Amino acid sequence: MPSPFILDRTSVTQVMAWVLAALLPGIAVYVWLFGPGILITLTLATATALAAEAAMLKMRGYPAKPFLTDLSAIVTAWLLALSLPALAPWWLIVTGTLFAIVVAKHLYGGLGQNIFNPAMVGYAVLIVSFPVQMTQWPGPLSLTDAPLTLAQSASVIFGGIPQATLDAVTMATPLDALRTGLLQQYTVDEIMTQPIFGYYGGIGFEWLAGAFLLGGLLLWALRIISWQVPLAFLAGIWLAAGFLHFFDAGRFGAPWFHLFSPAVMLGAFFIATDPVSGATTPRGKLVFGFGAGLLTIIIRTWGGYPDGVAFAILLMNLSVPLIDAWTQPRIYGEARRRDKEPPA
Numbered sequence: 001m002p003s004p005f006i007l008d009r010t011s012v013t014q015v016m017a018w019v020l021a022a023l024l025p026g027i028a029v030y031v032w033l034f035g036p037g038i039l040i041t042l043t044l045a046t047a048t049a050l051a052a053e054a055a056m057l058k059m060r061g062y063p064a065k066p067f068l069t070d071l072s073a074i075v076t077a078w079l080l081a082l083s084l085p086a087l088a089p090w091w092l093i094v095t096g097t098l099f100a101i102v103v104a105k106h107l108y109g110g111l112g113q114n115i116f117n118p119a120m121v122g123y124a125v126l127i128v129s130f131p132v133q134m135t136q137w138p139g140p141l142s143l144t145d146a147p148l149t150l151a152q153s154a155s156v157i158f159g160g161i162p163q164a165t166l167d168a169v170t171m172a173t174p175l176d177a178l179r180t181g182l183l184q185q186y187t188v189d190e191i192m193t194q195p196i197f198g199y200y201g202g203i204g205f206e207w208l209a210g211a212f213l214l215g216g217l218l219l220w221a222l223r224i225i226s227w228q229v230p231l232a233f234l235a236g237i238w239l240a241a242g243f244l245h246f247f248d249a250g251r252f253g254a255p256w257f258h259l260f261s262p263a264v265m266l267g268a269f270f271i272a273t274d275p276v277s278g279a280t281t282p283r284g285k286l287v288f289g290f291g292a293g294l295l296t297i298i299i300r301t302w303g304g305y306p307d308g309v310a311f312a313i314l315l316m317n318l319s320v321p322l323i324d325a326w327t328q329p330r331i332y333g334e335a336r337r338r339d340k341e342p343p344a
Contacts, residue, residue, distance in 0.1 A: 012111070016071035018224050019270065022215035023078055026266070029211040030086070033204035034138045037086035037153035042078060044090060044157070045097045049077035052101040060106065072111050076100050079119035079270060083263070083310070084126070085137045087148075087156045092133050096122035116317045117277045120310040127305060139171040140204035143195055174202030175261065175306040178253055187250040201260030208262040216269025225273040228285035233268040234259060236293020244301065258297065267292070267309040277317045284320075284327035292316045 030038045053073040057064045067073075080096055100122030108114040127134050141147045148156065172180065174196055181191035191197075200206050219225045237258050244252035258264060272278060272292050279288035292312045299308025 012070045012072065015224055016075050018219060018222055019075050020071060020078065022218045022224075023082070023212075023270065025215050026082065026208060026211040026262070029208050030082070033140055033142075033207060034086060035141060035147050035153060036150040037138060037148065037157065038081070039150070040154050040157050041081045041084060041086055041088065041093055044093050045077035045081040046074050048094050048097040049073040049101050052098050053106075056102060056106040056110075060110070062110075067111070070111070073101060076105070076118045076122075079266070080122045082266060083119065083123045085134065087136060087138050087153060088133060090158050092126060092130060093157075096126045099125050112276055114276055115320070116314055117271055117274050120271060120313050123310045124314060127310070135172070135176065137171065137173050139196075140202075142203060143171070171196065173306070174205055174257075175300065177202075178257075179300075179306045182251065188253055189250070200256050205262055206260040209260045209265045212262055212265035212269065216265060219269060219273075225269065226282075226285060228282060229273045229278060229289040230268040232286045232289030233272050233293040234264070236290040237264055237296060238293075240294050240297035244297070252301065258300070261307070263307050263309045264296070267296075267313060271309070272313050272316075277320065279320050279323045279327070281324055281327040281329060283329075284323045287323050287327060288316050288320065291319065 027038065027042070050068060050073055053068055054064050057067055077097055077100075080100055081093065084093060084096065100118040104116055104118035104121035105111065105114050108116075138144075138148075177194055177196050178188070178191055181194075182188075196202050198204075198206050201209060216225070216230060220227060220230070238255045241253065241255035241258045245254050268289075272289055279285045292309075292315075295312035295315055296308045299311055300306060303311070305311070
């Protein structure tokens with residue numbers, strides 16, 4: 001019997017379906033704590049991704065059905081949508097999704113050929129190009145006087161509600177609030193007295209992070225993802241943030257505050273674990289994850305944006321060829337053969 005001797009009947013569609021299923025707890029908690037606007041964002045991103053996927057497949061001369069049904073475009077759409085404000089304008093959602101599918105995926109050769117995570121490319125383009133729109137996050141329903149219904153959320157997304165109404169239901173995220181307060185020379189303890197902060201992270205945000213953690217553990221239990229990247233990513237976050245907090249607790253947030261950020265859990269289990277744009281060797285995955293976690297804290301602390309997960313992962317995507325080259329496992333028997341070689 002010729003090689004390979006290890007057969008795996010798991011298909012791309014099955015893997016993507018499990019990823020989508022693992023995201024459902026986070027989506028449910030998002031709707032419960034922040035309102036139904038995220039459902040519209042997810043739907044619009046999904047429709048745009050499928051349309052862009054079909055158009056690019058036709059232009060490249062590939063059959064549409066096998067690629068549209070592998071669910072990879074929907075996974076990209078959902079990851080991007082969950083990284084955007086739930087009440088972001090429709091054109092922002094469409095622009096980011098188109099860039100993720102058309103440029104970051106298909107212009108690099110399609111599924112399996114992209115060197116960057118498509119969803120994070122779309123996010124990075126939007127945060128750099130439209131920083132104001134990317135900061136209008138819905139406030140937790142517990143802190144909002146007039147929570148929006150599904151119809152009202154649709155009116156906001158498609159431009160039917162004036163800015164004054166939008167300002168009443170949006171607020172700064174915990175990371176934004178911490179960064180702004182530190183720039184105003186407040187200490188971390190003083191900033192944490194604001195209503196947006198909970199026990200470990202932001203009100204509602206810490207529960208959302210827990211839901212993404214639950215979904216990520218499901219993927220690990222099913223062996224859809226390996227343990228190296230998530231563990232190393234979270235360790236990099238904890239060690240870097242803990243080191244800074246230990247030396248100056250008044251200027252740097254506690255490590256658990258960073259860990260209970262939804263972006264960290266989403267990045268650790270759903271984005272950094274991308275098998276195409278991430279490292280492939282066991283030791284390489286540890287290096288990749290730890291580097292992404294370390295860069296996240298560096299960007300959050302000294303960078304121009306309050307949340308550095310997307311940029312950290314993209315920077316580590318650039319390093320993957322070098323990481324894989326340096327961490328290739330030794331071929332069985334290689335050292336013994338070298339010992340027997342005669343000296344030159």
